[in-house]
Amino acid sequence: MSESAMAQSATAEPVIQLTDVNKWYGDFQALRDINLSVDRGERVVVCGPSGSGKSTMIRCINRLEEHQRGTIVVDGIELTDNLKNIEAIRSEVGMVFQSFNLFPHLRVVDNLTLAPMWVRKMPKKEAEDLAMQYLERVQIPEQAYKFPGQLSGGQQQRVAIARALCMQPKIMLFDEPTSALDPEMIKEVLDVMVELAESGMTMIVVTHEMGFAKTVADKMVFMDDAEIVEVATPEIFFENPENDRTKLFLSQILTH
Amino acid sequence: MVDSVAPLPGQKPAADPAATKKTITPPPIEKIGVLRWLKENLFNSPFNTVLTIIMLFLLADWIPSFLQWGVFDAVWYTADHNVCRQADGACWAVVGEKHRPMLFGVYPYDEHWRLVVALIVYMITITLTLTPRCWSLKILVPLWIVGGGTVALMLWGGVLGLTYVDSSQWGGLPLTMVLFTGTVVLGFPVSILFALGRRSHLPAIKAICVTLIESMRGVPLITILFVAVNVFPLFLPEGLEIDKLFRVIVGMAIFFACYQAEVIRGGLQAIPRGQYEAAEALGLGYWQHTIKIILPQALRICLPGIVNHIIAALKNTSFVLIIGLFDILTATTAVMQDPLWRMFFVEAYLFVAVVYFIFCFALSKYSQKVEGWLNEGRRF
Numbered sequence: 001m002s003e004s005a006m007a008q009s010a011t012a013e014p015v016i017q018l019t020d021v022n023k024w025y026g027d028f029q030a031l032r033d034i035n036l037s038v039d040r041g042e043r044v045v046v047c048g049p050s051g052s053g054k055s056t057m058i059r060c061i062n063r064l065e066e067h068q069r070g071t072i073v074v075d076g077i078e079l080t081d082n083l084k085n086i087e088a089i090r091s092e093v094g095m096v097f098q099s100f101n102l103f104p105h106l107r108v109v110d111n112l113t114l115a116p117m118w119v120r121k122m123p124k125k126e127a128e129d130l131a132m133q134y135l136e137r138v139q140i141p142e143q144a145y146k147f148p149g150q151l152s153g154g155q156q157q158r159v160a161i162a163r164a165l166c167m168q169p170k171i172m173l174f175d176e177p178t179s180a181l182d183p184e185m186i187k188e189v190l191d192v193m194v195e196l197a198e199s200g201m202t203m204i205v206v207t208h209e210m211g212f213a214k215t216v217a218d219k220m221v222f223m224d225d226a227e228i229v230e231v232a233t234p235e236i237f238f239e240n241p242e243n244d245r246t247k248l249f250l251s252q253i254l255t256h
Numbered sequence: 257m258v259d260s261v262a263p264l265p266g267q268k269p270a271a272d273p274a275a276t277k278k279t280i281t282p283p284p285i286e287k288i289g290v291l292r293w294l295k296e297n298l299f300n301s302p303f304n305t306v307l308t309i310i311m312l313f314l315l316a317d318w319i320p321s322f323l324q325w326g327v328f329d330a331v332w333y334t335a336d337h338n339v340c341r342q343a344d345g346a347c348w349a350v351v352g353e354k355h356r357p358m359l360f361g362v363y364p365y366d367e368h369w370r371l372v373v374a375l376i377v378y379m380i381t382i383t384l385t386l387t388p389r390c391w392s393l394k395i396l397v398p399l400w401i402v403g404g405g406t407v408a409l410m411l412w413g414g415v416l417g418l419t420y421v422d423s424s425q426w427g428g429l430p431l432t433m434v435l436f437t438g439t440v441v442l443g444f445p446v447s448i449l450f451a452l453g454r455r456s457h458l459p460a461i462k463a464i465c466v467t468l469i470e471s472m473r474g475v476p477l478i479t480i481l482f483v484a485v486n487v488f489p490l491f492l493p494e495g496l497e498i499d500k501l502f503r504v505i506v507g508m509a510i511f512f513a514c515y516q517a518e519v520i521r522g523g524l525q526a527i528p529r530g531q532y533e534a535a536e537a538l539g540l541g542y543w544q545h546t547i548k549i550i551l552p553q554a555l556r557i558c559l560p561g562i563v564n565h566i567i568a569a570l571k572n573t574s575f576v577l578i579i580g581l582f583d584i585l586t587a588t589t590a591v592m593q594d595p596l597w598r599m600f601f602v603e604a605y606l607f608v609a610v611v612y613f614i615f616c617f618a619l620s621k622y623s624q625k626v627e628g629w630l631n632e633g634r635r636f
Contacts, residue, residue, distance in 0.1 A: 091539030
């Protein structure tokens with residue numbers, strides 16, 4: 001692959017490259033000719049009305065959804081049906097879900113150590129040290145020995161972030177991480193994400209938190225009706241968007 | 257941090273002394289006396305009041321007459337059947353008189369002590385296996401080797417000066433236990449594979465599992481036992497013989513597995529899609545996420561159904577009647593052919609019923625305990 005050769009050659013090369021990606025659910029087209037490149041260390045915020053394909057796009061990046069046309073290259077590996085490639089990419093790409101998806105039958109610490117121990121074959125002691133380190137980073141080490149069901153939504157989502165970080169991923173995907181949270185818990189999750197962004201993590205975040213977007217985004221992506229309508233820096237995106245659909249969307253969500 | 261003035265969420269409780277000073281008001285204590293309980297549970301509506309009164313009348317009628325028959329007029333101990341015939345009450349002496357052939361079937365009479373040892377070792381092995389404190393392979397594997405080895409040695413013999421007893425002569429309670437344990441131990445792992453196979457994305461595996469499950473569920477257990485005992489040997493090459501008891505156990509295990517697979521599939525279907533996605537997003541492979549994430553949750557959900565089928569499997573062992581094996585029930589039927597004692601079959605069968613009840617009740621109590629353990633830390 002020429003892309004993979006390029007990805008390894010220079011520092012500012014894209015770590016994620018989507019080229020003409022298309023996807024359908026039956027007859028319904030969910031993604032239309034998506035082109036997007038994300039550099040190492042870049043923070044991309046994706047927004048747009050519901051049903052516009054934001055979640056589908058980032059779920060294609062770790063192949064929770066399969067695209068049907070076009071190419072997706074992540075960290076020099078093209079996503080195909082090859083299971084080995086998919087698992088290799090998934091262990092490099094962390095994902096945080098809207099509904100947390102913690103494993104309810106495992107304690108917090110076991111949620112965190114599971115993948116390092118089974119996928120990375122890390123010894124138990126080492127994995128637990130790593131887990132505690134990340135729980136401290138998301139500021140809930142005291143919850144380590146509880147079950148997810150005993151935690152608040154905000155705490156659960158921070159555990160989910162720590163769980164993804166325990167695999168020491170190169171890229172983090174966030175699929176509406178605060179949409180299922182009560183308002184007073186949104187901030188504690190966003191704080192963790194801002195701290196993560198400041199540490200230089202490559203991030204793609206689907207969110208409606210425009211304050212967060214202004215703070216951390218290097219690049220804003222606006223999607224509507226299965227396609228990328230506009231890509232811009234936050235300054236241009238919020239002050240002076242080009243596209244009418246972007247203007248309409250921003251006027252709707254910023255008035256609240 | 258966006259806002260460094262705000263306290264860190266994790267430190268809030270410790271940094272806030274007001275929270276510790278707050279007086280805790282206990283919930284009001286409900287007065288629950290006997291009268292109140294009666295009113296709430298037995299007389300809480302006109303319909304229930306009528307039901308309660310009818311039941312009280314029936315119990316008042318039955319309990320004294322049962323006690324009269326089963327306790328006060330009963331003959332507890334005699335070797336003479338004529339004593340029983342002259343008494344008005346139950347003849348529990350039949351159990352004392354016939355317990356050995358009932359419990360041990362046609363197993364050689366002088367070797368019955370071996371079955372007692374086997375049953376004791378079996379009960380100890382099962383009890384330890386079901387105790388959480390023993391749940392590590394370091395304990396369980398040696399336990400099963402020693403326990404299973406001792407039971408096999410006692411039943412078969414043939415070494416260490418013990419006479420060899422062919423499996424066709426096994427009978428009674430030990431046979432019931434061998435059939436039951438074999439069925440569950442062989443059948444349960446297979447049922448999990450069937451349940452997973454039926455949900456597989458690979459068409460061939462799915463088709464095989466669906467066909468097997470549906471065809472096995474479509475025929476009675478008796479048919480399967482008949483095929484295992486009488487038809488299956490016809491397909492074996494000349495000279496090759498597989499132990500009849502083993503064939504019966506395999507047949508029962510497959511039958512058990514097919515029903516159990518559908519129960520487990522119900523549990524698998526209850527797992528939200530997000531659990532699979534989270535496991536996949538972490539890079540866990542199929543077997544890793546199935547074993548670590550999906551199955552523990554699915555089995556927990558369908559535990560009542562699983563135990564239901566295990567209890568049914570215990571009672572299904574009595575079907576071996578039709579293929580000439582003498583489990584505890586068949587052995588009792590055979591013993592009760594004795595013309596001297598035949599008229600006391602009710603007492604004998606009541607005794608067998610109590611034996612079945614003890615095992616089934618223990619199983620169901622144990623499953624309630626397991627559900628309790630699994631719910632720990634999740635009542636929030």
